[in-house]
Amino acid sequence: MRALVYRGRAARPAGCAEAVGALLERHGLEVRFVGRRGLTPAALAGADVYAQPGGGTLAPAWRHLRGRRSAIRDYVAGGGRYLGFCLGGYLAGATPGFALFPGDTDRYAGSPGAATADTGDLVLPVSWRGRRRPVFFQDGPLFLLDPGADTRPGVEILARYPEGGVAALACPSGAGRVAVAGPHPEAGPDWFADAGLPVPDPLPTDLGHDLIDEVLA
Incomplete structure (x- = not known):
């Protein structure tokens, strides 16, 4: 199977795309990496999954990628798969974003009841399929599903933040499928060490594999 991974101005600092x-x-x-100019309908058509990694903040990323909205939406609607991490999760939302799931996103840090207001690097415990797991987190999204969306066929709430907000989910989108995570289950030990954070044992990369399994289901 083939994966197309975005690597460009909306996936900085360096290392975000490479980790995915x-x-x-x-x-x-x-895996093949592609920038904005290479993100064409033809390139997407040759991929089993398109991955949008983490990066900077939503507004500049959207300015950079909004011209690819139709191509990505058409790809997913026609049976493609979208995999989003942190900023890639924000971009799966609607205001602004690709509008790939029934709902929208908001900043988790500082949201009502949130476990943190810190938008910097930290280790945040989430409940992933009912198990408490520490993950790397940096100003990731909270996923706000439309009323009743969580009961629709094929919608899976994979993880919740400490107060219960949705931290990761997978769902159908047209004839395709979407899987997104607010934290960074792709983070390697260097991410934690470089930020001066304790390295979880075990690393949460198995959660990243679970996310991939869900988008390929």
Whole structure:
């Protein structure tokens, strides 16, 4: 299977796209990186999954990628798969974004009842399929589903933040499928060490593989 991973101005600092690519390769997918100009309907048509990694903030990323909204929406609607991490999760929302799931996103840090108001690097515990797991977090999104959307066929709430907000989900989108995470389950030990944070044991990369399994389901 083939994965197309965005790598460009909306995936900075360096290392965000590479971490997602490495995770996908360990999952057994053939990975190709593409920038905005290469993100065409033809390129997407040749991919089993398109991955949007983390990066900077939503507003500049959207200015950079909004011209690719139709191509990405058409790809997913026609049976493609979208995998989003942190900023890639924000971009899956609607205001602004690709509008790929029934709902929208908001900043988790500082939201009502949130476990943190810190938008910097930290280790945040989430409940992933009912198990408490520490993950790397940096100003990731909270996923706000439309009323009743969580009961629709094929919608899976994979993880929740400490107060119960949705931290990761997978769902159908047209004839395709979307899987997104607010935290960074793709983060390697260097992410934690570089930020001066304790490295979880075990690393939460198995959660990243679970996210990939869901988008490929």
